[in-house]
Amino acid sequence: MTAQQFDFETVKKLTTGAIPFAERAGIELLEFDRGHVKMKIPLEGNQNHVGTMYAGALFTLAEIPGGALFISAFDMSKYFPIVAEMNIKYLKPATTDITVEANLSEQEIQRISEEAQANGKAVFVLNLELKDANGEVVAVTSGNYQARSRQRK
Amino acid sequence: MTAQQFDFETVKKLTTGAIPFAERAGIELLEFDRGHVKMKIPLEGNQNHVGTMYAGALFTLAEIPGGALFISAFDMSKYFPIVAEMNIKYLKPATTDITVEANLSEQEIQRISEEAQANGKAVFVLNLELKDANGEVVAVTSGNYQARSRQRK
Numbered sequence: 001m002t003a004q005q006f007d008f009e010t011v012k013k014l015t016t017g018a019i020p021f022a023e024r025a026g027i028e029l030l031e032f033d034r035g036h037v038k039m040k041i042p043l044e045g046n047q048n049h050v051g052t053m054y055a056g057a058l059f060t061l062a063e064i065p066g067g068a069l070f071i072s073a074f075d076m077s078k079y080f081p082i083v084a085e086m087n088i089k090y091l092k093p094a095t096t097d098i099t100v101e102a103n104l105s106e107q108e109i110q111r112i113s114e115e116a117q118a119n120g121k122a123v124f125v126l127n128l129e130l131k132d133a134n135g136e137v138v139a140v141t142s143g144n145y146q147a148r149s150r151q152r153k
Numbered sequence: 154m155t156a157q158q159f160d161f162e163t164v165k166k167l168t169t170g171a172i173p174f175a176e177r178a179g180i181e182l183l184e185f186d187r188g189h190v191k192m193k194i195p196l197e198g199n200q201n202h203v204g205t206m207y208a209g210a211l212f213t214l215a216e217i218p219g220g221a222l223f224i225s226a227f228d229m230s231k232y233f234p235i236v237a238e239m240n241i242k243y244l245k246p247a248t249t250d251i252t253v254e255a256n257l258s259e260q261e262i263q264r265i266s267e268e269a270q271a272n273g274k275a276v277f278v279l280n281l282e283l284k285d286a287n288g289e290v291v292a293v294t295s296g297n298y299q300a301r302s303r304q305r306k
Contacts, residue, residue: 089237
């Protein structure tokens with residue numbers, strides 16, 4: 001199983017562009033390589049009642065990379081990702097634009113591919129850190145995703 | 154400590170209206186009483202790449218009631234709520250508008266009030282069910298909130 005190749009603009013359309021909820025929040029794809037994505041959300045437009053970034057905006061920034069990472073590494077004609085569970089801990093108020101990086105190692109990509117091929121699905125976990133413009137971690141998340149085969153087993 | 158009294162329109166402005174992120178998603182306050190809120194999010198405009206409700210939209214519907222419930226029961230001139238941690242489990246695809254109800258008993262309101270007054274803060278947990286138009290639970294959440302005193306101890 002090999003990853004499909006997309007240009008950067010196509011990937012943008014497939015990630016935030018396919019989800020108006022994320023697009024309205026201004027979530028932006030900054031980096032995209034096989035097994036690696038980096039995304040950003042602006043503070044502007046996403047503030048809460050006290051002017052820091054709203055909790056749901058931070059959650060969304062952390063959730064979106066799962067799909068983008070999936071596109072980077074798997075054949076989307078055969079498999080699709082779903083999120084089964086997610087946990088977010090808020091560590092400090094977010095007062096700047098926030099970024100997040102997510103990675104899947106080649107070994108992990110291989111494992112997921114083999115399991116999904118054999119069982120029709122495979123679980124993968126992403127533990128992410130959301131960082132402000134000074135590199136401070138404002139929130140940490142743990143997401144359980146599944147790679148699912150389009151041909152049900 | 155007694156709850157401030159607001160009319161329904163003022164409460165709407167204080168909850169979704171104060172958070173553009175939630176307002177853009179069309180989250181709506183349906184019911185508001187002391188210790189009870191009910192909120193709704195429309196499917197329209199909040200779909201993901203496969204046409205069901207996007208994970209971040211469901212999260213946001215579950216997060217917002219914590220603040221609304223707080224307004225219903227506590228003196229906002231003395232205390233304010235923050236969310237410290239939240240977990241969401243996605244049980245089935247959401248294919249309709251989704252609603253959520255959140256409640257705090259008088260006993261729990263009393264406990265939170267006393268603790269916040271004594272210690273400057275008090276933790277409260279909300280375990281919520283997100284339901285579709287047929288009453289099916291599409292996701293469950295557990296949120297850890299804090300009531301914090303505006304006068305730091």
